[in-house]
Amino acid sequence: MPPVPALRSVLCIGGGPAGLYFALLMKVRQPALKITVVERNRPFDTFGWGVVLSDQTLANLAAADAESAALIGAAFNHWDDIEVFFKGRSVRSGGHGFCGIGRKRLLNILQERCLALGVDLVFETDATDDQALAAQYNADLVIASDGLNSRIRQRYADAYQPDIDLRRCRFVWLGTKKMFDAFTFAFEQTEHGWFQAHAYQFDGDTSTFIVETPEEVWQAHGLDKMEQAEAVAFCEKLFARYLDGNALISNASHLRGSAIWIRFPRVVCKHWTHHVEVGGKTVPVVLMGDAAHTAHFSIGSGTKLALEDAIDLARTFEEGGSLDEVLEAYEGRRSVEVLKIQNAARNSTEWFENVTRYSGMQIEQFAYSLLTRSQRISHENLRLRDAGWLDGYEQWLAGRAGVAPMLMPFTVRGLTLKNRIIVSPMATYSAVDGVPQDFLLVHLGARALGGAAMVMVEMTSPTPEGRITPGCTGLYNDAQSAAFKRIVDFVHGQSSAYIGMQLGHSGPKGSTQLGWEGTDEPLPAGNWPLLAASALPYGEQNQLPAAMTRADMDALRDQFTRSTKRAAEAGFDWLELHCAHGYLLASFISPLTNLRDDEYGGDIVRRCRYPLEVFAAMRAVWPADRPMSVRISAHDWAPGGNTDADAVTVARLFKEAGCDFIDVSSGQTTRAARPIYGRMYQTPFADRIRNEVGISTIAVGAITDADQANSIIAAGRADLCAIARPHLADPAWTLHEAAKLQSRAVTWPKQYLSGRDQLYREISKQKEIAAAAAGTAQAAVKATTPEE
Secondary structure (H helix, E strand, O other), X not given: OOOOOOOOEEEEEOOOHHHHHHHHHHHHHOOOOEEEEEOOOOOOOOOOOEEEEEHHHHHHHHHHOHHHHHHHHHHOEEEOOXXXXXXXXXXXXXXXXXXXXXXXXXXXXXXXXHHHHOOEEEOOOOOXXXXXXXXXXXXXXXXXXXXXXXXXXXXXXXXXXEEEEEXXXXXXXXXXXXXXXXXXXXXXEOOOOEEEEEEEEOOOOOEEEEEEEEHHHHHHOOOOOOOHHHHHHHHHHHOHHHHOOOOEEOOOOOOOHHHHOEEEEEEEXXXXXXXXXXXXXXXXXXXXXXXXXXXXXXXXXXXXXXXXXXXXXXXXXXXXOOHHHHHHHHHHHHHHHHHHHHHHHHHHHHHHHOHHHHOOXXXXXXXXXXXXXXXXXXXXXXXXXXXXXHHHHHHHHHOOOOOOHHHOOEEEOOEEEOOOEEXXXXXXXXXXXXXOOHHHHHHXXXXXXXXXOEEEOOOEEOOHHHOOOOOOOEOOOHHHHHHHHHXXXXXXXXXXXXXXXXXXXXXXXXXEOOXXXXXXXXXXXXXXXXXXOOOOOOOOOOOOOEEOOHHHHHHHHHHHXXXXXXHHHHOOOEEEEEEOOOOHHHHHHOOOOOOOOOOOOOOHHHHOHHHHHHHHHHHHHOOOOOOEEEEEEOOOOOOOOOOHHHHHHHHHHHHHOOOOEEEEEOOOOOOOOXXXXXXXXXXHHHHHHHHHHOOEEEEEOOOOOXXXXXXXXHXXXXXXXXXXHHHHHOOOHHHHHHHHXXXXXXXXXXXHHHHHHHHHHHHHHHHHHHHHHHHHHHHHHHHHOOOO
16 A cells, blocks of 8 residues: 555644544544644534435445444434425425434534544634644644635635635525424415425424525515514414424524525635645645535535545545645545536526426426436436336326326427437538538438437538538538438438428638538638628637628528528428527627627627527528427526526527527537536526426437436426437437337337347346346345344
């Protein structure tokens, strides 16, 4: 084993879960190590109501230190159910596996364990100067575990580079003697908006009761002017039906007026370690717990993150290396894990900030949306937790048993899609002079046979100059029309899928190399002139486009209209206008690419004027019984660019113009974009647009399996899922994902039926083997675990 860094003295500033747990874990591993925890409160005197940990977190604690885990586990109140109250009805589901414990009790256990191990606990010491304390205790390492309002983080802000985002809702931590036998979410609507309560039991006679509401609702009720007792009485009256005559209790008597109401600060730090000079030596000061990061209470992960920070750093010391190497490894690994939790917490936070968005749902879907709000709990995960409840929900959603959400049909105008999966438009760069070749026939034909409800043709230009690359398709002459009609006829004649055309103009991103040669990079020779909203190049090496004149705009609008007629004549079932990704129409919509000072520049409504003009002209000549959609970039992911709030306005304008669907993508409008990637990372934008604007949406981006698609559709986050890269790897993605679900609610080509039957049998066998292996593993664990 590599040498363990030589530490003689560790100082933890802050006696919360992070500091105490790290101290005891290090003391278990290195008994000779001097460890001091400095805490400003009195011995065994801490504040707060209950905290929640999942069964998984408890397992992590048991692996890290069995003795303290046993003490904590013995003090927990465990429950499996979540109950949601909404509009006078309730929904209850089980199998969620949570534990509640009083914050004071948790810290007391950790304090007692620290004392038993020989950790020095120093109370009633306000750490105003971390360097002075480090010198006093001759520390080789300082753990800054001084909480949400960390003075150390503030003192060295230039080094840690914290980003603190105060969230939209106000909330207050209260308690009650009402015993809740499930984790309870209760929603109450007032004349000014929605309030919600998060309630759970954490000891033998007390429950936490958190009340939350958006800032504007809080102010509208005058809670910002109420004294503490009056505000508590207001909450007690509002949620009386859930309290059974019990009072709500505040333990924040030291606060005055509205100070008991908090806005949650989301804390992200770019760096977690800073070195200071103390007594002639360099001492690292390492952030841990809430000092380094926060996760909203609605997913109950603040304490979890603090404890797991401590576990990770203690284990990293066992791996050896220099002190700096250990701290670098800790930060590198934990920052990634924390980011995952914070992304989930952001989704959860925004759900509770926008209850009004979902208030039109019936409670069945409202509860499902709530349970899956973080996007970490999926459809099949809910089945593992409570199969009976999910089966009932699927039946309610589909109106019949045995149909996965992604396999439900959907009707729009005169078109009924057989399921909710479409093949997203994907550039193949395989056309010649804009004419699709046999490759596109086979490519789209194979995917039409693969089970999706519709295949979409890649972005196709109405003009030669509007192509992205020389290999991109066009729809501006008879040869192109004939080639597309051949593809459409194959899809209609040989499959039960529909086929859609996506029309768009490349604008400032045109005249570039084929995707596998150099994405968005200009051609080395033979470039053609470019147009855009403003004379701004997409990148330093890209051409400078000409700002469109009114004559240019008239001509291009008419070219889009002619291509629309050609698409209708070729028999396409669906038409989409591309207004995303920095292409020509998108260059009008984004403030980063539209610097015009005429009627087509300025605010978001003016910037949408020309794209809406083009859409209206196309809709006028497109058959009334066939749907039209618009693809937008719902977020520019760049400073000063459009955000999802702007996307709501854009979607509303297109809805008013007759658009049936918004295809919700994001980014690529500028090279400065820095998206926050992750699974289904664009789905929250589709969710917001669908449920605020009241228009159907297509979710796209990092959707990779049926479980994710089912979750999106079942929660009402989108109406269709556009699957891109997985369809490049597997033309029959939809058929194969349905087979994994063992669902027969999907149509296979008759030529492939024998293959279908073998696939279903093999998957069934694999599931039986996996289930048997899991049962054997559980039995082995049980055989080695003493009975309680």
